[in-house]
Amino acid sequence: MTTSSESARPKVVISGVDKSFDTRAGPLEVLTDVNLTVHEGEFVCLLGPSGCGKSTLLNIVGGFERPTSGTVTIEGEAVTAPDKRRVFVFQEYGIFPWASVWDNVALGLGGQPRDKVIETVQYYIDLVGLSGFEKTYPMELSGGMKQRVEVARALAVDPDVIYMDEPFGALDSLTRLQMRAELIKIWKQEQKTILFVTHDVDESVQLADRVVVFSERPGRIKEVVEVGLEHPRDLGSPEYGVAKNRLYELLGVLHTI
């Protein structure tokens, strides 16, 4: 499902974003002049070397941090604070270890009628394949299961946009592949806009409509690569290989090993 930039409506608009942190060693420039438009229903990956500012950009877009200059708007509205309509799946596990799977998934559903909450929570627990673990505490779950809880928690509030910061980074490679497949299934079914941070080239080509490649710190956008392949993707196809090689080239590691 390729979302061509012309037909879909702009959802997230990042314009002229700079970010520097005050550190003991003086100001640290992390992002310079980042401009990006993400369209409704699009799956965009942010790819770049470690420390280039991917998480920082996502935190700015999510309303957790302020840009030093520049703006982020969603549907024309400036982002100033976190919002339930746009939710995070964090790099480190953000689910609560003191609450059961059920209570974690129900986190964002306060203020809704009881039967509605029960129906929603059960639906998303089933969707991510955790039926039977409703009363279990995160301590007793595997890494992949914890990440599923976090995905279910995000989907349960029916957000328009989901921010994912290396959500599968801590998983083994097989689980990671399975999680990607499930994410794509859910993304198609639920029609979300997804911004997905990764430093894994394969992951980005497998998932994204477009891959935004960052330079080393201070991060700026080097190039946006259109993957333009339908799901399910043939990981052996020439187009897949071309996109991958282009990304390796941009990261400066093509034909270097």
Added chain:
Amino acid sequence: MTWPWIAIALALVIWRASRGLGARAQSVLLPTAVGVLIIAVWRLLCLVQNEPIFPTPEETYGGIRELVVDNTLRDYVIASLFRVTWGFFLAALVGIPLGLVVGWSLRAYRALNPIIQGLRPISPIAWIPISILWFGVGDRAAIYLIFLAAFFPIVVGTMAAVRNISLVYVRSARNFGVEGVELFRRVVLPAAMPQIITSLRIALGVAWLVVVAAEMIAVDSGLGYLINDARNMGRRYDLVVAGMLAIGAIGILLDLLIRRLERFDEVRWGYAGR
């Protein structure tokens, strides 16, 4: 004098026998062996004293019997526990909310932390004259001292617990629209709870430590009073040691009791790997 030697042999047998047993059996058998060994060595050491400077195990056992038969032990234990319970609960009642607020609000932390850190090193014993001045000789002075002793570990522990809460929990909560009182109830308190329980455990230990000291001055009942009184009235060192043993035994029981809090599902994650 043969029984101490038999006891030592018995201790060694228990020690050997515990090899290869499960963790549960070992944690009962090994301390038993050490206990038996200590009593036996204690008895043997008493043999070499020229004049009685320490009561023998038999004399101490007699002392314990005497205290049990006339119900003194029961009454004094109840009196001591009564004071500890009040002091400890008041400390938790004030200390936990204060620690939560001071740990959460950076301004409150900057304002109050230096004062808390300045009051903390003042031993509760140093407060004895003031507490007698304020509350007179009696339960209330003792409870005040216990309150002071338990209060600081609780405040400081709760404060540190809140300040250590992982940013990702607070961010998720905010992201999902959990704010204000709800944020405290659903995130800050549960996230800090494992460490709060640890601080309660430390505080209870300190409270029990201090009740004995407080009772030596401010009241006429309780285990601390028993020890002081037994010495002053007729140099009954068998009763002194009996009182000391009772203090130790109840200390263990209190710790076991409060450790049960660590087993709840809501806090077990905080003690992983133990």
